[in-house]
Amino acid sequence: MITRIREVRRAKKMTLQEVADQCIPPTTPQTVGRLETGTRTVSVGWLNRIAKALGVEAADLVRLPERDDLPIAALLGPDGAHAPRREALALPPAVEAGMIAVRVEAGIGDYRAGDEIWCRRLAPDAFSQAMNRDVLLPRPAGRFVFGRLIGREAPAGESGGKLHLLPLGSGQRQTVITDPPWAAVAVRLVRPL
Structure with a gap:
């Protein structure tokens, strides 16, 4: 093998x-x-x-044999592009258990139409891991809110609490979501060029 x-x-x-x-x-x-x-x-x-x-x-x-490898031809840094010192391969993105995705239909914030944002679901006791990162939160009736998690208020010793999100679009007001059952933090951007 x-x-x-x-x-x-x-x-x-x-x-x-x-x-x-x-x-x-x-x-x-x-x-x-x-x-x-x-x-x-x-x-x-x-x-x-x-x-x-x-x-x-x-x-x-x-x-x-039926899967082609993707060789890394160059490394890009502050001094420009240069050849790697030894042969290297790009690893295809792997889906982890519990991941979900968001497809961007129209450009907003740093995202462009056609982007896919891969997110890892977090339980309420792990919400602090998503601080200052983009998150997807569920809302009632099958709706969602997506934005930058900028604050969290949780009673001492409890998980969940109030999450403060800054929307991606300009001119929108901060959103506060109380006790969401889960949050999904953005971990990978898949963007066609």
């Missing part, structure tokens, strides 16, 4: 030691290196352990 463990590890900017430490149970960096180079056989169990440590699906670690 031809694996892409090394390419995915490098794309995630992780060292052999970091991957070894993230494995459950932990392993050694030498073992991860042997799995990368093929000097040790990669079983399904090892593939699943390494995938979990890297935060990807096991299928992302296997070269499939």
Whole structure:
């Protein structure tokens, strides 16, 4: 089996030691290196352990003949575009459990028509993770509100509370939503050029 463990590890900017430490149970960096180079056989169990440590699906670690890889040709930085020092591959976006998407039909704020905003759902006790980020909140009767979470008022020791959202459009007033059952924080922008 031809694996892409090394390419995915490098794309995630992780060292052999970091991957070894993230494995459950932990392993050694030498073992991860042997799995990368093929000097040790990669079983399904090892593939699943390494995938979990890297935060990807096991299928992302296997070269499939019917799936083309997307090589990274250049790196763009403040000094312009330059070739990568070693071969690298772009990882396709992976959908995590519990994710939802918002499709932008008309440009508003920083978003353009045709954009897709991938969001991770959060329970009320995790709302603080979305502070100063764009969120989608449910409203009654199948409606939603989308905006920048700029404040949260929660009684001591309780989750939820009042969430203060700044709308994306100019001239709109701040919205306050009380005790939403969930929030979805924007984590990825998919934009056709």
